Amino acid sequence: MSFIEVLINNMPSFLAALVLTLQLAVCALIIATIIGTITGIFTVSVHKTLQVISGIYIDLIRGTPLLVQTFIIYYGLAQVLRPYGFQWAKLGGPFTAGVVTLSINAGAYMAEIVRGGITAVDSGQVEAARSLGLSSWQTMRKIILPQAFKTMLPSLINQFIISIKDTSLISIIGIRELTQNGKILAANSISRVMLIWLVVALFYFIICTLLARFAKIVERKIAYGSRK
Amino acid sequence: MAAENKIEVKNLHKCYGDIEVLKGMNITVKEGEVVCLIGPSGSGKSTFLRCLNRLEERTSGDILINQKNLYDKKTDINQLRQNIGMVFQHFNLFENLNITDNITLAPVMLRKMNKTAAEQKAIELLTTVGLADKADSYPTQLSGGQKQRCAIARSLAMNPDIMLFDEPTSALDPEMVGEVLNVMKELAANGMTMVVVTHEMGFAREVSDRVIFMDDGQIVEEGTPENIFEHPQMKRTRDFLNKIL
Numbered sequence: 001m002s003f004i005e006v007l008i009n010n011m012p013s014f015l016a017a018l019v020l021t022l023q024l025a026v027c028a029l030i031i032a033t034i035i036g037t038i039t040g041i042f043t044v045s046v047h048k049t050l051q052v053i054s055g056i057y058i059d060l061i062r063g064t065p066l067l068v069q070t071f072i073i074y075y076g077l078a079q080v081l082r083p084y085g086f087q088w089a090k091l092g093g094p095f096t097a098g099v100v101t102l103s104i105n106a107g108a109y110m111a112e113i114v115r116g117g118i119t120a121v122d123s124g125q126v127e128a129a130r131s132l133g134l135s136s137w138q139t140m141r142k143i144i145l146p147q148a149f150k151t152m153l154p155s156l157i158n159q160f161i162i163s164i165k166d167t168s169l170i171s172i173i174g175i176r177e178l179t180q181n182g183k184i185l186a187a188n189s190i191s192r193v194m195l196i197w198l199v200v201a202l203f204y205f206i207i208c209t210l211l212a213r214f215a216k217i218v219e220r221k222i223a224y225g226s227r228k
Numbered sequence: 229m230a231a232e233n234k235i236e237v238k239n240l241h242k243c244y245g246d247i248e249v250l251k252g253m254n255i256t257v258k259e260g261e262v263v264c265l266i267g268p269s270g271s272g273k274s275t276f277l278r279c280l281n282r283l284e285e286r287t288s289g290d291i292l293i294n295q296k297n298l299y300d301k302k303t304d305i306n307q308l309r310q311n312i313g314m315v316f317q318h319f320n321l322f323e324n325l326n327i328t329d330n331i332t333l334a335p336v337m338l339r340k341m342n343k344t345a346a347e348q349k350a351i352e353l354l355t356t357v358g359l360a361d362k363a364d365s366y367p368t369q370l371s372g373g374q375k376q377r378c379a380i381a382r383s384l385a386m387n388p389d390i391m392l393f394d395e396p397t398s399a400l401d402p403e404m405v406g407e408v409l410n411v412m413k414e415l416a417a418n419g420m421t422m423v424v425v426t427h428e429m430g431f432a433r434e435v436s437d438r439v440i441f442m443d444d445g446q447i448v449e450e451g452t453p454e455n456i457f458e459h460p461q462m463k464r465t466r467d468f469l470n471k472i473l
């Protein structure tokens with residue numbers, strides 16, 4: 001009973017926080033998908049420099065915690081770039097910093113997923129395309145990426161889900177998304193700490209579960225030749 | 229007037245690391261000629277064929293296609309490949325595209341053909357290879373023989389003047405070999421210049437103008453089908469033919 005009560009009494013703040021969480025996640029994931037696709041392609045490029053650069057990026061991100069990355073980008077960058085007039089406040093504050101951090105973070109994991117998807121495409125597909133006269137970029141666009149996308153989809157959605165949950169860590173720099181909102185509510189209502197956090201958990205659970213369901217549907221839809 | 233040279237290969241060498249797989253190949257193929265390449269597995273037949281459209285890079289030697297040097301800096305390899313069809317052992321149909329799109333992709337993209345005209349042409353080609361009813365199917369829905377006929381149609385859609393075949397029937401169930409060979413015979417009869425790597429000796433004997441027996445990265449013997457199959461001069465050729473016939 002009191003679970004519902006907590007939910008209803010605080011609905012406006014939960015909804016506002018939910019919107020912020022979703023905005024954070026959607027912005028970051030769109031940018032991360034772009035970063036991931038480009039660097040993923042770089043990792044299989046014939047140009048050694050591109051390979052090396054993307055490799056370093058991926059290793060650095062995967063080898064450090066998201067929380068530390070958040071601090072480096074939010075506090076570190078602000079300090080180092082201050083002499084040049086840089087302030088996060090001018091660019092949209094912690095929200096922007098959060099999007100940047102999460103994009104860079106998820107982008108590295110996605111690059112790995114993209115690389116895996118590309119290398120899993122049968123080399124015969126590439127040879128057939130090249131033998132017809134397609135350039136390597138045309139082959140990438142028309143043959144490799146569409147096929148890679150199919151094998152990548154489950155891992156991509158998985159990364160989406162991870163990143164949505166990672167928005168929770170970003171709250172630390174002062175964005176009132178679901179987790180930060182929970183913290184504030186809980187601080188003001190000592191007797192209902194458990195219930196408040198359960199409601200917060202429920203919100204994440206619903207988003208992630210819906211996304212996973214959606215992924216299953218899409219996966220079935222894009223199976224080649226499954227329907228006319 | 230003598231037919232012009234479509235393919236000229238001069239002293240072609242190809243190494244993978246320390247291993248030399250092609251040890252100085254010399255071949256000339258004239259317009260309209262059908263040349264069958266036979267030889268034991270691992271002798272370098274595929275490597276040779278793939279050098280002809282630069283799917284493999286040569287180590288040394290020269291390759292001229294339509295009198296154009298494949299390795300000339302001015303040669304646009306993507307442009308040149310548009311005129312050289314290639315058919316693979318494992319078909320390599322584009323799995324993300326249906327049969328029509330498999331066929332229209334290259335003409336629309338590279339020849340700037342409009343989509344309707346390309347589809348019209350695809351249907352014509354599919355009709356000639358007996359697959360008109362499969363236009364909307366995906367590769368996974370086709371049998372091996374159907375896939376290979378479609379792959380041939382895909383190559384033909386670019387109006388190539390040379391066709392390369394790398395064991396086009398080796399991955400097929402025996403009952404499907406005939407349907408693919410028939411399509412190839414028709415092509416040959418229509419004057420296509422063809423280089424065919426094959427283990428189908430019946431086909432080689434019946435269709436080819438010239439048979440080349442290769443072993444260990446070299447041409448051991450070449451001649452008319454009759455010469456090679458009835459009167460092989462070299463012991464290696466005789467041993468090979470005894471083994472497989």
Ligand SMILES: Nc1ncnc2c1ncn2[C@@H]1O[C@H](COP(=O)(O)OP(=O)(O)O)[C@@H](O)[C@H]1O
Pocket residue numbers: 244249267268269270271272273274275276
């Ligand atoms: N990519 C490669 N790297 C190293 N060796 C290769 C490669 N491709 C082929 N070879 C070797 O080259 C030789 C010739 O191969 P191939 O041309 O496929 O012969 P065939 O088609 O006559 O069976 C074989 O010994 C094979 O192992």
Ligand SMILES: [Mg+2]
Pocket residue numbers: 273274275395
């Ligand atoms: Mg071979």
